[in-house]
Amino acid sequence: MKWSSAVLVLSAFAALIFSGARGRAQPAAASHATDFTNVEYYAQPNQTQMKSRLTGAEAQPLAGELLIIKHLKLEMFSTNGHPQAVVEAPECVYDMRNNTANSAGHLQLQSGDGKIRAEGDGFLWRQDDSFLTISNHVHTVIETGPEVNIGL
Amino acid sequence: MKTFCLIALMAVTAGAAARAQSSTITAPQPLRATDIYADSMVFDGNGHTVTYHRNVRVIAPDMKLTCALLVADLPPSGGHVSRIVAETNVVIDFLDGKGQTNHATSDKAIYDYNMQGTLTNETVTLTGHASVTNAQGSWIKGEPITWDRVNNRVSAPNEQMSIKQNTSSVMGSTNSPAPKTNKPVAPKLF
Numbered sequence: 001m002k003w004s005s006a007v008l009v010l011s012a013f014a015a016l017i018f019s020g021a022r023g024r025a026q027p028a029a030a031s032h033a034t035d036f037t038n039v040e041y042y043a044q045p046n047q048t049q050m051k052s053r054l055t056g057a058e059a060q061p062l063a064g065e066l067l068i069i070k071h072l073k074l075e076m077f078s079t080n081g082h083p084q085a086v087v088e089a090p091e092c093v094y095d096m097r098n099n100t101a102n103s104a105g106h107l108q109l110q111s112g113d114g115k116i117r118a119e120g121d122g123f124l125w126r127q128d129d130s131f132l133t134i135s136n137h138v139h140t141v142i143e144t145g146p147e148v149n150i151g152l
Numbered sequence: 153m154k155t156f157c158l159i160a161l162m163a164v165t166a167g168a169a170a171r172a173q174s175s176t177i178t179a180p181q182p183l184r185a186t187d188i189y190a191d192s193m194v195f196d197g198n199g200h201t202v203t204y205h206r207n208v209r210v211i212a213p214d215m216k217l218t219c220a221l222l223v224a225d226l227p228p229s230g231g232h233v234s235r236i237v238a239e240t241n242v243v244i245d246f247l248d249g250k251g252q253t254n255h256a257t258s259d260k261a262i263y264d265y266n267m268q269g270t271l272t273n274e275t276v277t278l279t280g281h282a283s284v285t286n287a288q289g290s291w292i293k294g295e296p297i298t299w300d301r302v303n304n305r306v307s308a309p310n311e312q313m314s315i316k317q318n319t320s321s322v323m324g325s326t327n328s329p330a331p332k333t334n335k336p337v338a339p340k341l342f
Contacts, residue, residue, distance in 0.1 A: 130197030
């Protein structure tokens with residue numbers, strides 16, 4: 001899946017941030033934006049359906065087309081629009097060139113129906129192939145009904 | 153089905169059946185929770201799989217499993233997990249219907265769940281040095297050992313068994329003579 005020209009919606013500072021980052025190696029902490037959103041859509045015939053949405057409360061540019069995103073929230077959707085998973089992290093580095101997000105910090109993941117929750121420390125999210133790696137201390141909780149068994 | 157199938161794990165699955173039956177006639181029970189711990193995890197959003205690596209521990213109310221690698225196939229639309237594969241040094245401790253712990257080991261364990269029409273198929277298949285030992289020390293080995301969770305049967309082609317008598321129950325029994333027969337008396341394994 002290609003991240004097309006993923007829609008980057010930044011608030012008023014957005015244009016300045018990106019032009020600065022690309023054109024003149026904007027130093028860190030030069031400026032920041034709020035309400036960062038990056039959306040990916042499915043390919044045809046589901047091109048109107050959102051595949052994932054990455055949002056952040058704040059985005060601060062770094063050199064090399066990197067952004068520090070605060071209060072990351074990554075939502076993944078199925079082709080019928082139902083939420084598949086929600087990932088949240090206090091902070092991450094978003095690589096606009098390679099469409100990846102990573103952090104050494106904590107991460108929480110929850111399935112769309114809330115019955116599966118996972119958390120761990122350190123992660124890498126590859127948007128192009130929808131791979132999420134949690135590197136350390138993984139703990140998953142699966143809730144099932146009393147008569148339901150996941151097996152084994 | 154061989155002898156083992158008739159006696160082994162009937163109590164195990166009877167307990168599960170009892171739980172299922174009771175759940176239909178009693179008030180709603182709290183949700184069961186299964187915990188999975190691992191060093192690392194990979195979620196494949198396109199392939200709909202979750203892979204756990206290194207020091208994998210699965211802890212459920214009636215079962216504990218450890219292995220080095222565990223891969224779960226997630227149905228795209230949610231619902232029941234269709235397939236779980238545990239690999240490398242698989243150790244499963246599970247409770248039978250009497251609340252006794254049984255011990256299973258293998259190189260690989262595969263859980264399969266699918267529905268064909270109204271029929272539900274749910275199996276656990278142990279392969280690679282597979283064995284199941286009950287609390288009394290009786291064991292079965294075979295390749296593979298298949299646990300049919302729907303029909304409550306465990307089977308293994310070319311199985312090897314070791315049955316240990318419960319000597320305490322024999323000592324504590326009455327003085328009635330043992331039946332004269334050439335057939336060995338098979339105690340309940342599980």
